[in-house]
Amino acid sequence: MPDQDLEEHFARAHPSLSTFRRIFPFVRPYWRQLVICMVIEVAFVGLWALDPHFIKIAVDEFILQGVFKGAVYVAGLMALNSVLRAAMSAVQQLSLWRTGENTLNDVRKHLFAHIQHLSMNFFDREKQGHIIARVDRDVEFLGQLIIEAPILIVHTLSSMVVVGFILITYDWRLCVLVAALAPAVGAAAWASSKWGLPAYRSVRRSMSRMTANLVENVSGVHVVQAFGREEQNLSTYQTLLSEYKANTMVGAMVRGITFPGMMFVFGLANAAVIAYAAYGVPRGYVTIGEIPATIMYIGMIYGPIMMIAQMYDQFLAASAAAERVVQLMDSKPSITDKPGARDIPTIKGHIAFEHVHFKYDSDPHSPWILEDVSFDAKPGDIVALVGPTGSGKSSIVNLIPRFYEPQRGRITVDGHDIYQVKQKSLQDQIGVVLQENFLFTGTVMDNLKFGRPETTDEEAVAAAKALGSHHTIERLAQGYQTDARERGAAISHGERQLICFTRALIADPRILILDEATSSVDTDTEIAIQRALWKLMEGRTAFVVAHRLSTVRHASKIFVIQDGKIVESGTHHQLLALNRSYAGMFEEFMGHG
Numbered sequence: 001m002p003d004q005d006l007e008e009h010f011a012r013a014h015p016s017l018s019t020f021r022r023i024f025p026f027v028r029p030y031w032r033q034l035v036i037c038m039v040i041e042v043a044f045v046g047l048w049a050l051d052p053h054f055i056k057i058a059v060d061e062f063i064l065q066g067v068f069k070g071a072v073y074v075a076g077l078m079a080l081n082s083v084l085r086a087a088m089s090a091v092q093q094l095s096l097w098r099t100g101e102n103t104l105n106d107v108r109k110h111l112f113a114h115i116q117h118l119s120m121n122f123f124d125r126e127k128q129g130h131i132i133a134r135v136d137r138d139v140e141f142l143g144q145l146i147i148e149a150p151i152l153i154v155h156t157l158s159s160m161v162v163v164g165f166i167l168i169t170y171d172w173r174l175c176v177l178v179a180a181l182a183p184a185v186g187a188a189a190w191a192s193s194k195w196g197l198p199a200y201r202s203v204r205r206s207m208s209r210m211t212a213n214l215v216e217n218v219s220g221v222h223v224v225q226a227f228g229r230e231e232q233n234l235s236t237y238q239t240l241l242s243e244y245k246a247n248t249m250v251g252a253m254v255r256g257i258t259f260p261g262m263m264f265v266f267g268l269a270n271a272a273v274i275a276y277a278a279y280g281v282p283r284g285y286v287t288i289g290e291i292p293a294t295i296m297y298i299g300m301i302y303g304p305i306m307m308i309a310q311m312y313d314q315f316l317a318a319s320a321a322a323e324r325v326v327q328l329m330d331s332k333p334s335i336t337d338k339p340g341a342r343d344i345p346t347i348k349g350h351i352a353f354e355h356v357h358f359k360y361d362s363d364p365h366s367p368w369i370l371e372d373v374s375f376d377a378k379p380g381d382i383v384a385l386v387g388p389t390g391s392g393k394s395s396i397v398n399l400i401p402r403f404y405e406p407q408r409g410r411i412t413v414d415g416h417d418i419y420q421v422k423q424k425s426l427q428d429q430i431g432v433v434l435q436e437n438f439l440f441t442g443t444v445m446d447n448l449k450f451g452r453p454e455t456t457d458e459e460a461v462a463a464a465k466a467l468g469s470h471h472t473i474e475r476l477a478q479g480y481q482t483d484a485r486e487r488g489a490a491i492s493h494g495e496r497q498l499i500c501f502t503r504a505l506i507a508d509p510r511i512l513i514l515d516e517a518t519s520s521v522d523t524d525t526e527i528a529i530q531r532a533l534w535k536l537m538e539g540r541t542a543f544v545v546a547h548r549l550s551t552v553r554h555a556s557k558i559f560v561i562q563d564g565k566i567v568e569s570g571t572h573h574q575l576l577a578l579n580r581s582y583a584g585m586f587e588e589f590m591g592h593g
């Protein structure tokens, strides 16, 4: 399963400097807030470290001396201190949250814009789910890395410095004793990450397998039921469930050992301090009040260290996520404008392919998908492409808006090599209706205006009337205001096609590319679609990949594509007279029709 391999590979990633360097610019605009948060954290630690010292003073100066009034003052100071800390913490949390959200929003905005400019081969290569996970989940993880981790580190370091300083003023021997615990705490932390990490990863891996299985079974439930696969699929899921259970069990066991291990170290430390007191107090090395204070200080410095050990895995996962985000940021569009490229002037619609050779991969040994394709389409021509499935029809039309770049040969529009002009100026004048008619979230009306947002409702309705789709749209549940969501689940294939045609008409491109949907529709819709199609193509240079030969008959040119080559070309009548593959296809079509 390459998916999981990928997850695994990244799960092991340690934070690298180059990743930080790429993410840092997103934090930079907010560095002031972040620095303020860190300063607050240091101050917070300072105030927090006062508490044990207050206890020492209360015990040594007042309680043991029988000055109980003084103890009350100290208690008041401690209460004030905790109010102050709570207020600081609230301000800091809010500011941290704001900084985090601002940064993550900037990263998301950047990624969104970036993705929209990537070339088609990126989307062929990457799974949709992966791209979405980068922007959603991985960016979320980033917050831990750039906000939580630095704060935790500042907290730990400042605790060590402040507590170390206070302990030295108490008694250097006591300070050495506390520091001597470091190896034991380190060992517990190390054990927890050594055994905990792999366990945690297997839990995550089985979780993602379970999710993938669930998603597939929900989205493919029609097929599951139609093939009566419910029982088998349930047992597959059960296997995954027990695997998951076994893995969480291991995780729980590791936690069950390492966590008490850390607790044990704490207990040992406290015992050691008390034992030392038996030696140090009579000799005047330490005071009685310093004993409870030291025990509290142990928690203050070793607590955060253990927290880092516990969160270590999350930080690794976060840096892996950061790496994936950076990888997405760094993926470059493979098709870019040449330096000095200019806008193509208003297109008349003369399109020529000159010995075009093309394949999707760059492997020199793989066969051509398109081989030596040459043709000429004059402005206003309607060019139909027919041929068996997989012969290369969609591939030919995908080259015209520069979705891909041919390895050899030239494509010109009005004599301009399309790889020498600005891609946007070219694409703005080309309309594309693809094989899978895609509708966006929003109403049908919103979708109609997609290519030309300034269109008024009246203009959109007029276009639908001109195209003959008005009645079909009006018959939808809420007419033009029908929600087109869920890839238009509630809208039938034929209706969707008519909406897409209308959308293309409103955009009014000079060149039109239509990759006809293969799904069949009822005769009435078929007639409506055919009529709309011809209306749409009127006055433009149009390329239509036709699966229904009824579309083809009136085309100015028909190309028969086989194995990536044009094997026949001419008008309907010329090709019939030729009596080769087109004639054969047509005969079969008439027979079935």
Ligand SMILES: Nc1ncnc2c1ncn2[C@@H]1O[C@H](COP(=O)(O)OP(=O)(O)OP(=O)(O)O)[C@@H](O)[C@H]1O
Pocket (backbone or CB within 6 Å): 124, 360, 361, 369, 387, 388, 389, 390, 391, 392, 393, 394, 395, 396
């Ligand atoms: N994005 C892609 N990446 C790699 N190979 C592709 C890609 N798209 C198509 N192909 C391959 O290129 C060949 C031509 O495909 P193309 O989609 O152009 O055929 P088609 O004539 O449009 O077929 P259909 O009638 O089924 O739509 C096929 O072998 C196909 O597997």
Ligand SMILES: [Mg+2]
Pocket (backbone or CB within 6 Å): 393, 394, 395, 435, 515, 545
């Ligand atoms: Mg196709």
